[in-house]
Amino acid sequence: MPLEIKELTIRVHVNEQQPAQDSAAKGNTGDSSKELVKEAVEEVMRIIENKKER
Numbered sequence: 001m002p003l004e005i006k007e008l009t010i011r012v013h014v015n016e017q018q019p020a021q022d023s024a025a026k027g028n029t030g031d032s033s034k035e036l037v038k039e040a041v042e043e044v045m046r047i048i049e050n051k052k053e054r
Helices: 020-026 030-053
Strands: none
Touching: none
């Protein structure tokens, strides 16, 4: 029996107070973290839309 999801809620908690060495080593800034979250959300929404079409 197929399961239909009527509403999907995604919550993300981003800890922006990282040690300077950790942030510099990974090359992450606040803007790049936001960009990464934005891309992930867009990808999830694209997958959901593709599943609706089936």
